[in-house]
Amino acid sequence: MEDNTIVDQTSDDIILEVKNLKKYFPIKSGALSKQKGEVKAVDDISFKIKRGTTMGLVGESGCGKSTTGRTILRLLDKTDGQVLFKGKEVFDLNKKELIDLRTKMQIIFQDPYSSLSPRLPVGEIIGEAVKEHNIVPKEEYEDYLDDIMESCGLQPYHKERYPHEFSGGQRQRICIARALAVNPDFIVCDEPVSALDVSIQAQIINLLKELQEKRNLTYLFISHDLSVVEHISDTVGVMYLGSLVEFGNKKDIFKNPAHPYTQALLSAVPVPDPDVKMNRVILEGSIPSPANPPKGCKFHTRCNRCMEICKTVVPEVREIEEGHFVRCHLYNEDVK
Helix, strand or coil: CCCCCCCCCCCCCEEEEEEEEEEEEEEEECCCCEEEEEEEEEEEEEEEEECCCEEEEECCCCCCHHHHHHHHCCCCCCCEEEEEECCEEHHHCCHHHHHHHCCCEEEECCCCCCCCCCCCCHHHHHHHHHHHCCCCCHHHHHHHHHHHHHHCCCCHHHHHCCHHHCCHHHHHHHHHHHHHCCCCCEEEEECCCCCCCHHHHHHHHHHHHHHHHHHCCEEEEECCCHHHHHHHCCEEEEEECCEEEEEEEHHHHHHCCCCHHHHHHHHCCCCCCCCCCCCCCCCCCCCCCCCCCCCCCCCCCCCCCCCHHHHCCCCCEEEEECCEEEECHHHCCCCC
16 A cells, blocks of 8 residues: 655654545445445545644545544544554454553544533533543542542532533533543544634633643644634644645644645634735635545645646645645646
């Protein structure tokens, strides 16, 4: 298999490595449900995340961000590729090893209300996995639960209340506490603040950063809000139609975006200064169907810098500066 790794890190501190990951969903029709095609939700992406850092994953709705996160956690089966957590292939683990892995890899969902059981009090929601995995002895359970809740801005008396009695921000704190309760190393944050008010978003982001510093947590932070990603991330990956088109340090991506798609996304970020004029890049048309992606570069149908080679040849990954990778023919010296 061709190695399309879009970031080359050799540090022993790499906690997660994704190699050529693919996740295709079959399209079936007819009385016999025969497969007529497939949706290429995640199409051959590769990256690495260093322990204790945050990788932001951005892109338009439907580009495959959430599917990537859920496949990494083995909530979805992969089609091809590898997911290495601490050097071990996640999809090769047996049932017992997978159960143990669940304590080390967690997820915070986008909608805090639908991800919480309305029939369980908060104490049981947070503590259910603690009991299941025997995280602490029984005599220490209540104190442990109180400590976890307090670290997430919740009070011990909240244990007896139900999710509907809390605000959106408090519910997301409950979701964070539930994820933290099993003492994980890696957390997928699947748009954890998109359903919250702006003022509450800042509180939750600051809480995540504070917990990361205290517990040396590693995040994959999925979002379509680039201003939030800029605030919390160390590295940033940009997805388009299932592919990772650019990856680099946060500073490089925001100060020197290379891919035309990244440039268009950043041009749409509002600036809180009425005297500043933004050179907005307007993308023509809509995202093509992942069931029938364009040939060559997937972005060529919307790119204002499209060349003939873009329509037929898939661009290779190029390192345009140290740690800054882009998949675009504009940086192919053979084309110029």
